[in-house]
Amino acid sequence: MSAAPVILRRLADLRALTKSWHRAGEVVGVVPTMGALHDGHLSLVRAARAGCDRVIVTIFVNPKQFNSPADLANYPRTEEQDARKLAPLNVDVIYCPDPDQVYPDGFATTVSVSGLTDMLCGATRPGHFDGVATVVTKLLTQSSADRAYFGEKDFQQLQLVRRLARDLDLDVEIIGCPTVRESDGLALSSRNLRLSEAARASAAQINLVMADLTQGLLAGQEFAGLRDAAAASLAAAGFGDLDYLDFRREADLAALARFDPMEPARLFIAIWLEDVRLIDNLPVR
Ligand code: PAF
Numbered sequence: 001m002s003a004a005p006v007i008l009r010r011l012a013d014l015r016a017l018t019k020s021w022h023r024a025g026e027v028v029g030v031v032p033t034m035g036a037l038h039d040g041h042l043s044l045v046r047a048a049r050a051g052c053d054r055v056i057v058t059i060f061v062n063p064k065q066f067n068s069p070a071d072l073a074n075y076p077r078t079e080e081q082d083a084r085k086l087a088p089l090n091v092d093v094i095y096c097p098d099p100d101q102v103y104p105d106g107f108a109t110t111v112s113v114s115g116l117t118d119m120l121c122g123a124t125r126p127g128h129f130d131g132v133a134t135v136v137t138k139l140l141t142q143s144s145a146d147r148a149y150f151g152e153k154d155f156q157q158l159q160l161v162r163r164l165a166r167d168l169d170l171d172v173e174i175i176g177c178p179t180v181r182e183s184d185g186l187a188l189s190s191r192n193l194r195l196s197e198a199a200r201a202s203a204a205q206i207n208l209v210m211a212d213l214t215q216g217l218l219a220g221q222e223f224a225g226l227r228d229a230a231a232a233s234l235a236a237a238g239f240g241d242l243d244y245l246d247f248r249r250e251a252d253l254a255a256l257a258r259f260d261p262m263e264p265a266r267l268f269i270a271i272w273l274e275d276v277r278l279i280d281n282l283p284v285r
Pocket of ligand 1: 032033034060062065132135136154157
């Protein structure tokens with residue numbers, strides 16, 4: 001049986017530990033999370049466990065990335081359950097910083113990554129990605145990790161983290177891990193639990209429609225026509241507003257009109273079902 005991971009709340013304690021690991025020549029991995037852990041998060045932890053000598057999971061509900069105080073207040077805080085889920089995975093430390101360890105009194109710095117954050121989720125969530133970029137910079141610095149693991153489910157976030165790590169010369173390798181899906185193709189998300197049974201069944205359409213779109217693109221069809229047909233079939237399946245359905249280059253998230261085998265690209269979607277906003281993306285290869 002694995003030992004229960006140590007829970008630390010103070011930066012000084014985390015630093016003391018990571019310094020001793022680095023002195024011993026150990027490779028340190030970090031998995032930043034906001035808790036409410038599901039199998040998608042656990043797959044990141046497993047990847048970190050396989051690639052590093054030491055693994056830190058951070059749990060911090062970051063107030064700066066929420067657009068509304070109500071969302072922040074309602075965000076699930078499930079530290080004990082999270083610790084139980086992490087125990088069998090041989091995690092060394094769960095870092096649950098007290099808020100003043102991340103944002104001390106008088107905190108006045110914002111990390112803002114331009115370009116990558118204007119579109120997709122950035123278009124409807126002003127300030128969200130500044131909050132993400134700021135907290136991720138803090139957590140990567142505080143953990144002094146050699147490797148950091150993020151899910152491709154939030155592909156825009158992953159590209160933003162890669163860019164800020166490069167631009168700010170952070171000495172950390174950013175590793176993207178594939179989206180974990182239910183057996184019907186729905187991407188794992190804690191939001192799925194808020195869907196009614198009927199809506200949960202319809203939600204699988206997202207992946208099917210994206211897979212059809214991929215086939216059309218690979219067959220050389222223009223994205224615009226495929227998009228209209230996909231939007232119509234999602235509306236017919238009972239979905240609500242389509243925030244976006246885009247085809248974009250992976251590197252800079254620029255919009256593309258058609259598939260080019262030389263350019264890694266993805267489909268991106270954000271769509272409402274009942275009162276839940278679901279996001280997903282799929283590589284087009
Ligand atoms: O993806 C998340 O859970 C959060 O955006 C992150 C990266 C932990 C920053 O708060």
